[in-house]
Amino acid sequence: MDLLGLLALGELLAFERMVFDARLAPDLARRAALSEAAVGEIRNYRLLADRLAELGADPAEAMAPFKEAFRSFDASTSPRDWLEALVKVHLGDAVADDFIRAVSAGLEEGDRELIATVLAETAAADLAAEEIRAAVKADPAVTGRLSLWARRLVGEGINRAQGVAAANERLTGLIVGDGGTLDALLRRLTRAHQDRMKSVGLNN
Amino acid sequence: MDLLGLLALGELLAFERMVFDARLAPDLARRAALSEAAVGEIRNYRLLADRLAELGADPAEAMAPFKEAFRSFDASTSPRDWLEALVKVHLGDAVADDFIRAVSAGLEEGDRELIATVLAETAAADLAAEEIRAAVKADPAVTGRLSLWARRLVGEGINRAQGVAAANERLTGLIVGDGGTLDALLRRLTRAHQDRMKSVGLNN
Numbered sequence: 001m002d003l004l005g006l007l008a009l010g011e012l013l014a015f016e017r018m019v020f021d022a023r024l025a026p027d028l029a030r031r032a033a034l035s036e037a038a039v040g041e042i043r044n045y046r047l048l049a050d051r052l053a054e055l056g057a058d059p060a061e062a063m064a065p066f067k068e069a070f071r072s073f074d075a076s077t078s079p080r081d082w083l084e085a086l087v088k089v090h091l092g093d094a095v096a097d098d099f100i101r102a103v104s105a106g107l108e109e110g111d112r113e114l115i116a117t118v119l120a121e122t123a124a125a126d127l128a129a130e131e132i133r134a135a136v137k138a139d140p141a142v143t144g145r146l147s148l149w150a151r152r153l154v155g156e157g158i159n160r161a162q163g164v165a166a167a168n169e170r171l172t173g174l175i176v177g178d179g180g181t182l183d184a185l186l187r188r189l190t191r192a193h194q195d196r197m198k199s200v201g202l203n204n
Numbered sequence: 205m206d207l208l209g210l211l212a213l214g215e216l217l218a219f220e221r222m223v224f225d226a227r228l229a230p231d232l233a234r235r236a237a238l239s240e241a242a243v244g245e246i247r248n249y250r251l252l253a254d255r256l257a258e259l260g261a262d263p264a265e266a267m268a269p270f271k272e273a274f275r276s277f278d279a280s281t282s283p284r285d286w287l288e289a290l291v292k293v294h295l296g297d298a299v300a301d302d303f304i305r306a307v308s309a310g311l312e313e314g315d316r317e318l319i320a321t322v323l324a325e326t327a328a329a330d331l332a333a334e335e336i337r338a339a340v341k342a343d344p345a346v347t348g349r350l351s352l353w354a355r356r357l358v359g360e361g362i363n364r365a366q367g368v369a370a371a372n373e374r375l376t377g378l379i380v381g382d383g384g385t386l387d388a389l390l391r392r393l394t395r396a397h398q399d400r401m402k403s404v405g406l407n408n
Binding site for chain 1: 213216219220223224226227231232233235236239240243246249250253262263264267268271
């Protein structure tokens with residue numbers, strides 16, 4: 001339930017963040033496109049909240065312990081323009097997916113199926129990747145700035161993840177499984193993130 | 205096309221506004237519920253934008269002339285709390301529906317069907333009406349403040365509508381049809397609004 005609460009809040013806030021940041025788009029068509037892509041996240045939120053209710057939990061209560069971590073992450077990583085917003089969408093989505101994949105092995109079948117549905121939603125990440133690639137191609141000078149921004153996002157993300165883990169032993173146990181450590185997981189996520197940055201034309 | 209552009213932008217911005225204002229909710233469950241209800245608006249936006257494209261128009265261009273009117277309306281009617289946000293959702297949705305109904309008679313069949321689909325979307329307005337009724341019942345003291353707020357919203361809305369009409373003769377012609385005047389239409393919308401305010405427990 002801790003894990004489902006964390007994921008549900010992550011999806012709800014990813015939705016809100018995308019709709020907010022869509023205002024940074026250079027035109028109304030792209031602004032609307034990011035909002036439309038964000039709908040996949042609020043649908044995922046609903047699936048996760050329904051699962052929590054099915055398990056007898058109050059979704060709002062299950063999400064509450066993680067509110068502050070997300071709030072402080074967002075406060076320290078507010079994008080200044082459309083490309084920074086897209087890097088945050090692409091990177092945030094991808095790191096979240098890697099994280100979900102890493103922990104889903106330990107879950108029971110119903111939850112694993114739910115997770116598969118959540119992971120199948122890639123509209124926002126695809127839109128962001130396409131736009132970033134086009135921007136880097138049109139003006140290679142943005143690469144350095146966006147690469148730096150991506151590193152900062154990952155750094156802040158790792159900080160918050162360590163904070164959440166330190167405050168919630170049960171969740172940490174579930175996340176690392178037996179034998180693993182949180183640091184090893186975070187290193188793995190960071191490596192996968194670096195490969196992905198390369199694929200949209202950014203540096204590690 | 206002017207009319208479809210106005211409606212499309214109205215739906216896109218209604219979606220964004222609801223997601224922003226959802227942050228005023230007293231708990232995460234209601235915050236998520238308003239965001240979920242808002243999805244109907246972005247779906248309506250997509251229907252209207254597709255129709256514009258079908259007619260050979262660029263949706264972003266068709267929407268652009270109305271951006272400033274919506275922006276200044278929102279800047280002057282920023283809700284201070286959850287109940288004010290809900291009154292804006294309920295009232296905005298209802299006035300928009302009345303307006304659409306008033307003008308749809310003059311449209312061709314394909315567009316009339318599209319408008320029927322747009323009007324059938326009432327998730328956000330229903331949620332808002334239910335919450336407002338419950339709040340008024342729980343604390344009748346909020347009635348005065350919310351009634352005043354609703355009157356202010358209508359007043360600001362009429363101001364912007366007159367501004368848009370003055371700047372766009374073609375649209376005004378379409379809106380008032382033959383024989384009618386914009387003032388008569390605005391009076392009719394105001395009257396319908398007053399009836400609706402009563403139905404959720406507010407005063408005119």
